[in-house]
Amino acid sequence: MAVYIYSIVGKQHPLRLDGLSGVGEGGAQLRTVSAGQLTAVVSDAPEDLRPKRRDLGAHQEVQQRLLSDGTVLPLRFGLLAADDEAVRLVLEESADAYVDRLGALDGCVEYHLKASQDEEALLRQILEENDDARRLNEEIRSGRAGPDAPVSLGELVAHEVQARQEALATGVVEALRPFARLHESSQPTGNDFLSVSFLVHHDQDESFLTTELSVAGQMGDDFDFRLSDALPPYSFV
Structure with a gap:
């Protein structure tokens, strides 16, 4: 089954995931995948994943909980991997980049x-302060303007x-x-x-x-x- 990836944190980051559920009907159970200095928070991915309000909310709740305990790399909604081993491989191959980014975002x-x-208010301000706009507007309102005046005023x-x-x-x-x-x-x-x-x-x-x-x-x-x-x-x- 495909794996849904929520975020990446340092391996020592607190993982208070109790009370949270993941995306999908009924809320998938959250788990972690670790490699070296990094941990990814994941769950099984539903087959019919869509950006529904409930799923967007679940994704955001995971990020906010992790953020409350430290630095987090929040991943975009809908990011999938083939399985836990594929997630672990990405953490290993991109370890330096992820660790550097966590350092850059620390405390932010x-x-x-x-x-x-x-x-x-903006239109009123323009007509008061721009002489050409005010003149064109007055000519249009008085009936003295030529046929192209409304277009000229609109462009101005x-x-x-x-x-x-x-x-x-x-x-x-x-x-x-x-x-x-x-x-x-x-x-x-x-x-x-x-x-x-x-x-x-x-x-x-x-x-x-x-x-x-x-x-x-x-x-x-x-x-x-x-x-x-x-x-x-x-x-x-």
């Missing part, structure tokens, strides 16, 4: 930050939105970057202008969280900042 957690700005506003949001994202990242060892940006979705993960050591945890609250407060009520709880460092494995 991941925070993921998303941010958006109220669309109406879209360009201004992109420029302003890129500047905002850069400013937020620069404010928080001194308190993170690494950061990884991803493509924002929906109305967000920012989607970024920070790798934060516990020595900088309070400073990072305090600064994030300060930045959000300074930017005002037109902005919505959503910061995750401390996560296993998925983005930095």
Whole structure:
């Protein structure tokens, strides 16, 4: 039977897996596979594995439990191996890389930050501060504009939105970057202008969280900042 792999930890890492169950209908029993300095947490893999809420939750619960006791390399959902021996072989062959990565992530957690700005407030700001946009908008509203004015205004506003949001994202990242060892940006979705993960050591945890609250407060009520709880460092494995 195929083996589902949750995470890799150091061999001395506490393995308090009691009360947890793995992926699959009914929850597979968790077990470990060790080789040298490393241990992988695994279970039997269901034949019909899908990213269902229950299975995603089970995967995350294993990571969070291990994280509470030390450093963990959280693996992506759905990672499989042929059997326990195949897992052991990977641990042996990639031992140096895994040990180095555990060392680099020691004492660290991941925070993921998303941010958006109220669309109406952003549009109002552009029309107040950009002379060309304000002029075109006034001409359209008064009926004095030519037939191409709405398209021109739309293109101007879209360009201004992109420029302003890129500047905002850069400013937020620069404010928080001194308190993170690494950061990884991803493509924002929906109305967000920012989607970024920070790798934060516990020595900088309070400073990072305090600064994030300060930045959000300074930017005002037109902005919505959503910061995750401390996560296993998925983005930095």
